[in-house]
Amino acid sequence: MSWRGGGERRGAARQERGDGRRSHRWRRAFLATLITAAVVVPLSAAARPEIPSPLPATLPKPTATNLDEIYAANSADAAEAARMAAAHDDSHRATADRELAAPARHLLTFDGRGPGLATEVFGDLARADHVAVLVPGSDTSLDTYDRFRATAVSLRRQLTGTAPPGTRTAVVAWLGYRTPDTVSTTVLTTDRADEAAPHLRAFIRGLQGVVADTTTVSLVCHSYGTVVCARAAAHLDIDDLALVGSPGTGTDTASALHTAARVWAARGEDDWVGEVPHIRSDLFGVTVGFGTDPVSPAFGARVFAAGKGGHSDYFSPGSVSLSNLARIVLGDTAEVTRA
Structure with missing residues (x-):
């Protein structure tokens, strides 16, 4: 009996080691496939010509009193960019720039x-009691900006409908970094996030000069944008950090973000990110992957319900995720439904 039991235990141990090796090989094969696709697919397409545009306006540091001046200067820049894009025979960009230049738009x-x-x-940013700053994920540019803008509009409407009477809110759509392409090597590493983090820190510092001391500021980060927010988190004066559809943050735990903000995480039931291995691995001399799944207990975030939505559904009107994001921004943490 004892020999048979020992043999069974040794057999089980060998099986476990074998499973572990197969799992490790599978993960490396998966990442190798991603890198191969990321390298080969973009090379199969012609590079898009650089789109001309005026240099960004030299503007004063934003304050509560000069926002209209800044909005007007950036609107003029966008209008000129539209003219230059049209002359460059890029009608799609010309249309996007022209829409951004509209008098009703407020470009910071x-x-x-x-x-x-x-x-x-x-x-009204200067008078808001609660401000949400949205940070987008991959494939976000001026050419796809309407999609990102729609998330900001949706969140603002939800905040307006949820907030108590007299509560003022504002949403800021921050496309302040060059996002990676979904099919590219850059989407598998923290490189773009490392480049973006100082710009996000500078923006949040500048925001403090516009809003009141009592205003709460929340970062709402989607997909690869969660990596950007994680890289900047330790230096941000914010109240809440919400990570939705995150592939990982590049850190193993929420405490490793070194932020005093409440850290939240959510993933929809149909989000394909849930099928991606949440690991970091050194492959061909490159560190790829982002580590611990932010909605796992091991990460330690406050996990909230996101419903059955997919990767692009977190801001869909009427969704569980949007309702919970509004509650987080408004500071109604006790009303947030947990997963």
């Missing part, structure tokens, strides 16, 4: 060169 920053950068404000 604008740079029409290349993929383009923009920061748009929804609401």
Whole structure:
């Protein structure tokens, strides 16, 4: 009996080691496939010509009293960028720039060169009691900006409908970094996030000069944008950090973000990110992957319900995730439904 029991235990141990090796090989094969696709697919397409645009306007540091001046200057830049894009026979970009230049739009920053950068404000930023800053994920540029803008509009409407009477809110759509392409090597590493983090820190510091001391500021980060927010988190004066559809943050735990903010995480039941291995691995001399799954108990975030939605559904009107994000921004943490 004892010999048979020992043999069974040794057999089980060998099986476990074998399973572990197969799992490790599978993960490396998966990452190798991603890198191969990321390298081969972009090379099969012609590079898009650089889109001309004026240099960004030299503007004063934003304050509660000069926002209109800044909005007007950036609107003028966007209008000029639209003219230059049209002359360059890029009607799609010309249309996007022209829409951004509309008098009703409030651009805190604008740079029409290349993929383009923009920061748009929804609401009265200087008088807001609660501000949400949205940070987008991959494939976000001025050419796809309407999709990102729609998330900001949706969150602002939800905040307006949820907030108590007299509560003022604002949403800031921060396209302040060059996002990676979904099919590229850059989407598998923290490189773009490391480049973006100082810009996000500078933006949040500048925001403090516009809003009141009592205003709460929340970062709402989607997909690869969660990596950007994680890289900047230790230096941000914010109240809440919400990570949705995150592939990982590049850190193993929420405490490793070194932030005093409440850290939240959610993933929809149909989000494909849930099928991606949440690991970091050194492959061909490159560290790929982002580590611990932010919605796992091991990470230690406050996990909230996101419903059955997919990767692009977190801001869909009427969704569980949008309702919970509004509660987080408003500081109604006790009302947030947990997963």
